[in-house]
Each structure stands twice: as structure tokens, then as C-alpha cells.
Amino acid sequence: MFLQAKGVTHYFGGLCAVSDFNLNLKPNELIGIIGPNGAGKTTIFNLITGVYKATKGSITIDGIELVGKTPNQITGLGIARTFQNIRLFKDLTVLDNVRIANYSQSKYNPIEALFHTGRYDGEERRIANHAMDLLAVFKLQDYADEASKNLPYGLQRRLEIARALATHPKILLLDEPAAGMNPNEIGQLMEFIGWIRKEFGLTVILIEHQMRLVMGICERIKVLDFGATLAEGLPVEIQNNPKVMEAYLGEGGDL
Amino acid sequence: MSKESSDNGNWKNWLSRQWAKIVTNRKLLPVLLVIGLLLSFAIPQFGLLNQYIVLILIYVGINIILSTSLNLVNGYMGEFSVGHAGFMAVGAYISAILTTKIIPDSLAPWLFPLVVFAGGTGAALIGLMVAIPSFKTRGDYLAIVTLAFLMIVKSLIENIEVIGGPRGIPGITRLTTLPWTFIWVVIAVWVIRNFVYSKFGRGVLSIREDEIASDLMSVNSRQVKMLTFVISSFFAGVAGALFAHILQFISPRVFDIIKSTDILIMVYLGGIGSIAGSILGALIFTILLEVLRPLGMWRMVLMPLVLVVLMIYRPRGIMGLREFRWFVPGYDLIATNLWRKKKEAKDVSTS
Numbered sequence A: 001m002f003l004q005a006k007g008v009t010h011y012f013g014g015l016c017a018v019s020d021f022n023l024n025l026k027p028n029e030l031i032g033i034i035g036p037n038g039a040g041k042t043t044i045f046n047l048i049t050g051v052y053k054a055t056k057g058s059i060t061i062d063g064i065e066l067v068g069k070t071p072n073q074i075t076g077l078g079i080a081r082t083f084q085n086i087r088l089f090k091d092l093t094v095l096d097n098v099r100i101a102n103y104s105q106s107k108y109n110p111i112e113a114l115f116h117t118g119r120y121d122g123e124e125r126r127i128a129n130h131a132m133d134l135l136a137v138f139k140l141q142d143y144a145d146e147a148s149k150n151l152p153y154g155l156q157r158r159l160e161i162a163r164a165l166a167t168h169p170k171i172l173l174l175d176e177p178a179a180g181m182n183p184n185e186i187g188q189l190m191e192f193i194g195w196i197r198k199e200f201g202l203t204v205i206l207i208e209h210q211m212r213l214v215m216g217i218c219e220r221i222k223v224l225d226f227g228a229t230l231a232e233g234l235p236v237e238i239q240n241n242p243k244v245m246e247a248y249l250g251e252g253g254d255l
Numbered sequence B: 001m002s003k004e005s006s007d008n009g010n011w012k013n014w015l016s017r018q019w020a021k022i023v024t025n026r027k028l029l030p031v032l033l034v035i036g037l038l039l040s041f042a043i044p045q046f047g048l049l050n051q052y053i054v055l056i057l058i059y060v061g062i063n064i065i066l067s068t069s070l071n072l073v074n075g076y077m078g079e080f081s082v083g084h085a086g087f088m089a090v091g092a093y094i095s096a097i098l099t100t101k102i103i104p105d106s107l108a109p110w111l112f113p114l115v116v117f118a119g120g121t122g123a124a125l126i127g128l129m130v131a132i133p134s135f136k137t138r139g140d141y142l143a144i145v146t147l148a149f150l151m152i153v154k155s156l157i158e159n160i161e162v163i164g165g166p167r168g169i170p171g172i173t174r175l176t177t178l179p180w181t182f183i184w185v186v187i188a189v190w191v192i193r194n195f196v197y198s199k200f201g202r203g204v205l206s207i208r209e210d211e212i213a214s215d216l217m218s219v220n221s222r223q224v225k226m227l228t229f230v231i232s233s234f235f236a237g238v239a240g241a242l243f244a245h246i247l248q249f250i251s252p253r254v255f256d257i258i259k260s261t262d263i264l265i266m267v268y269l270g271g272i273g274s275i276a277g278s279i280l281g282a283l284i285f286t287i288l289l290e291v292l293r294p295l296g297m298w299r300m301v302l303m304p305l306v307l308v309v310l311m312i313y314r315p316r317g318i319m320g321l322r323e324f325r326w327f328v329p330g331y332d333l334i335a336t337n338l339w340r341k342k343k344e345a346k347d348v349s350t351s
């Protein structure tokens, strides 16, 4: 089993944000998690990546328990993510944003850093080149020395994905990557996600608030509502599920 | 009138161009370092400057070490430590005990670098002890923990009679010379610069920007914070050791919260997250303190006021988050251009 969640439940005080969430992710899958605002989607990412510790249940990758591990340990096991509200290191350059995500890939110790030894030099060169190569994949190489806050919104979203990939993940978690984009940009983004998935051999979980966006590219979809899993299946099955229709109609029919 | 102002503009332009030429010329840096070292020997040797000025220069040097090292924690990392005077005290006492009680007077000048190093190491170890509980959890406990630490150090020293208790240690030999100060400033600035421009330094910056995102991007934030705090404490200890051997008399009162506040003023005046800023802050502060000496107690009122005004009008300080190119490693300046050139060459060869 690859990424597995069993009976994951999380409370914020008295509020049950996620209840009895189960997941069996196979390598190279692309699955979607959809649901109205406040359904608990982002909380699931926060539980997987160790930002919050699940109240109950277990999450494992290749059999290794993740609940109780720190976020940086979990990232080290091959899980990377982006954020619903972009969380770049705003005052730092585009290049530094990506280089920071290379932290655990840079093989030199504090002493070598303090005295800028030969190994430091070699590693710094490797990291900078690797980061630039990655930026080039995302067509961001010309912005390398720019502070990341000065990038237009769409490019900031792309940079966040590039930064996540710099940690060398096996699994990429994307939290509403299309938020704030126009239909044209969304179309391109969805194609792009399919492409990086192949290019980097990734398994992807995609959170989306609007259902129709994920229908095209996801192989499997989970629907959440008030923390509970409402439905699960192929896109066509989800589309025709009356319970899902109902949950979304309550939201104003944003299908 | 208008001609005059444009002349003025030209003159200013010319000056700024010359300035840019100087500061971007990195080959000048080693030359300046050698000249500085020679001068630091020559000035006291041939009495080129009077004793008073030499003393001020030494204080400037010690303050540069203090502000640069505190900037690591308060500027680059964005935490708030008020304990720097406490680490200074540790370095000062360890070194003073070594030179007054343990090492024979005849050997002391030769062993002085080791004595200073020992002061720094002691402060670093204590720094580690403070860092472990402080950075266990995410949150802003550091100000409180370091305040408590400062008080504990002071009352501990006051209550240990063998090291003079509240009376302190008098009669310390004046071993801090201009050359030694210069050398330690260069070491401190170089090592801290190296740290800042490494994966650990970038980790520190990312923690200031967004600690959770930093952790999620594989940065071991706890390790990075402890490392930063220990390095910062080490150099506070070094500065303390140099300070003890120029003041020639130390007591717990020397290392109180006012001393910590002075260092905070230098950091925020010069600019957070900038080595050039820390140097500038230390320089301006030390000179201002001397110029304002006739004001006596009013100085204590004026200095905090300066800080308040600065926080309102220039919250990041003079150099805030900007760096002088001299302090940036050469490769960091050209990394992206090198990559572009290499890529162009490759594209040409493949097409």
C-alpha cells in the first residue's frame, strides 16, 4: 500500500472537522477531493503533512506511520504540498524559495557551512543549478532574482508548485490550485498538472471546490461534506450521485 | 538657480557612481582587510591616534560583534531575544577568571585568543541550554525566556563569592588590543556571513517569513533555530571576553538589561537582516554615545526615544533586509547568470 488513511478523525475543540476519513492511494494515481467550503478538505492535507495531529486514526506511507511525525520529517518521506492561500516566502527571491525547499537535499553540515568549505561550494552549485533547471521547467527562470511577492498571481501559484517539487516528492498535494484563475487559465493549469505528473512520476491529490474542474483529469473522486465522506468513485458516478447534488445545491449549485 | 541644482545633481550622481564602483569591486575587499590589519598594528605602535580614539575604535569593534550576532536571532530569524548581555557576561566571566586566577600573567597575552575562544564556547553551551526549552514549541516565548535567563545569570554571579559576588572581578589585565579586536571582528563577520549564505541561513530566513511553510518545505526549523541561537551566543561570549579585557573590571551590574537594550538599538538602528546594517548600527551608536556623553543621564532618555522614532518611521532600520555586495559570496551574486550562460552554450551546441 502506498498512502493509506484509516479512520482519520480530527476535532477543533468541539468541532468535528474530519470524521472517519479513509484513503487508499496507489502509485501514480491522480485523485480529487471535492466538497463545499468548510467541508474539511484543507484539514485533511494538514493532517497528512503533520501540521495538525489527527485526534484519531492512522495515516501511513509505505507502512510508515505519519501521525506524530513533524512536517519536515513527513516532507522527507516524499510528501509535498501547496497552499490554498499562497504561502510563498514573500520577501525572498524566487530562486531562494526553491533553494529553501532543497534543504534536506543539500548534503553539508553546519561546520562546513560556517567555513564555506569545498563541499559547501560544490553543493551550493548543484543546488542553484537544480533550482534553476526546475524554474525553467515552470518558465520562471527569468524571475529568479525577483522577490517572489512581485510575481503576478498566476506565476506565484506556479512557483508554489515548483517549490513543492524541489523537495523531491513522490506525492504532491495541491490545495485549490485553480483558485482565483479565469476559465482559460484553469484549462491550462489542469493540462499542466497532468503533464508534471507524468514528467516527475508523481501521485497527486487535488483539492477543488468547484466540481467540474476535477471531472476532466481525476481518475477517482472523493466528496466531503461537514467532515464526512459523502461519496467516492469515478467522475461519472459522482456527477450522477443524488447526495452529492444535494450537498452542492445547498451551496448555490456551484457544480 | 536651476543650473546650480543640476550641477549639484551631477555631482551627486558622480559621487554615487564612484561609490557603486568601489562597493561592487570585490577584489578591493582583501586589500582593505590587509590594510586594516596593518593599520590596527600601526596605530597603537606609532601612536597615530590618541588613546581615547583607539579606545572608541575598540568599542566599535566589540559592538559590531554584538550587533551582528544579535541580528542573527532578532533580525534574520525574526525572534526577539533580550538575553545578549547575559551571554556576554558568561564570556566575560569565563575569560576573566582564566586570566586573573588560572593562567600565569606571563602567558596570558599569548593565550589570549584561546581565552576569548573559551569565553565564546562557554556562552555557546549556555546558549544551547537556553535554546532547548525555548524552541521546543512554536511560539513567542524567547523574549520571556531570555529575560528570565538574564536575571538568573545576574543573581547567580552576585551570589558566587569566589568570583567576587556583587563586587565583581577587578584588576583584569588590558589584553584587548586594536589588532585582536580587528581580527575577532573579521572572524565574527565572516563566519556569520557564511552562515547566512548557506542552507541553514536560508532556513533562518524562511522561518522568519513563514515557519509552517518552512517546515513543510523540509527545513528542520527546530535544528536551524538552535544552531542560530548557539552561534549568536558564541559571538556574544567572544565580545564579552574582549569587553572584560578592555574595561579591566567586570561586575554583574555591567551586564544588565540596559546593556541588552543598547545592542537591540544597534540592531534595529542599522537594520534587521543585514550585516552591513549591523556594522553601521554599531558604528553610529558607539559614536553617538560618546558625543552625547556630556548629557549624562539624559542620554538614557534620548537613546530609547531614538529607537521609538526609528521603529515608527523606518521599522526595518537603515539597511533593513538589504545587503552590501561585499558581504554576499561571489557565487551567490552570479549563480543565475552562470546558469543562463551555460544553458545558452548548451542550446547552441545542440542546435
Ligand SMILES: Nc1ncnc2c1ncn2[C@@H]1O[C@H](COP(=O)(O)OP(=O)(O)O)[C@@H](O)[C@H]1O
Residues within 6 Å of the ligand: A012, A015, A017, A035, A036, A037, A038, A039, A040, A041, A042, A043, A044
Ligand atoms: N485551525 C483551526 N481552528 C479551528 N477550526 C478550524 C481550523 N481550521 C479549520 N477549521 C474549521 O474546520 C472546518 C474545515 O475547514 P477546512 O478544512 O479549511 O475546510 P475546506 O478546506 O474544505 O474549505 C471548518 O469548519 C473550519 O472553520
Ligand SMILES: [Mg+2]
Residues within 6 Å of the ligand: A041, A042, A043, A084
Ligand atoms: Mg480549504
